[in-house]
Structures are given as C-alpha cells and as structure tokens.
Amino acid sequence: MKITTSENELIELLPEGSGNFYADGAYDSKKVLNTVVEKGYRPIVKKTKNLPGGFGSKKRDRVFSEEEYRYRNPHEGFWGAFTTWFGSRIPCFLKKTTVTRILLGVMCYGLKILLRVKYCLNNRG
Secondary structure, X not given: OOOOOOHHHHHHHOOOOOOEEEEOHHHOOXXXXXXXXXXXXXXXXXXXXXXXXXXXXXXXXXXXXXXXXXXHHHHHHHHHHHHHHHOOOOOOOOHHHHHHHHHHHHHHHHHHHHHHHHHOOOOOO
C-alpha cells in the first residue's frame, strides 16, 4: 500500500494490467484516463461537466455504465465507515507517521469486521 497525495501520483504507480478501473469524477482528466487505457484497464470513471478529451475519454465514454459504476460502492462504503470510526483528519505532519496511522487503522477496522462476521456480533460500534 502506498499513500498518494494526488490523482496524478496514484496513476503513475498503477501497474500494467487488465480489468476495470473504478474511480469518481476526480479522476476524469486527460492524463489519468489516457494512462489508465495505456496500462490496459477499462476506465469506469464518473464523467464530469468538464470533458477532458483524449483517447482515454473516448474509451471511457464507450465502456461506462451506471450499473457497472455501482461496483465501486463497497469500496466507498469501507472508506466512509473507516473515516466515521477514526475521523476524517489524521493529526500528523510527517508522511511516514500518517501512513503508519492509516495502515494501523485499516488493520484494526478489518479485524473489527472479521470479528463481527466470525462471531456474529451485533453493531455496537
């Protein structure tokens, strides 16, 4: 896992691959869409009013569907619940400390979910 500070930084770390790339409108830019397509993915990216152009945008227009876009909901639900449980701000200045706190939070939250599933615990927060 690597914490990134922008969509462009994240997209540069994307490995070659295949399959779908699900993202919200923050990733609807020419650079991001073109990179996603160049690396072999289908861009299931929410369109914005500011259409970026480029071959990645054309591919996104061909493959995008609202039904397919809904597959990103479980991921969004996880991060929404995570920020509710831990708060949306991490009071750290050093990037290394921030990354450590996020990773520990993800581990704790994952353990919480695992315990609920395994022992059928009710939702008491």
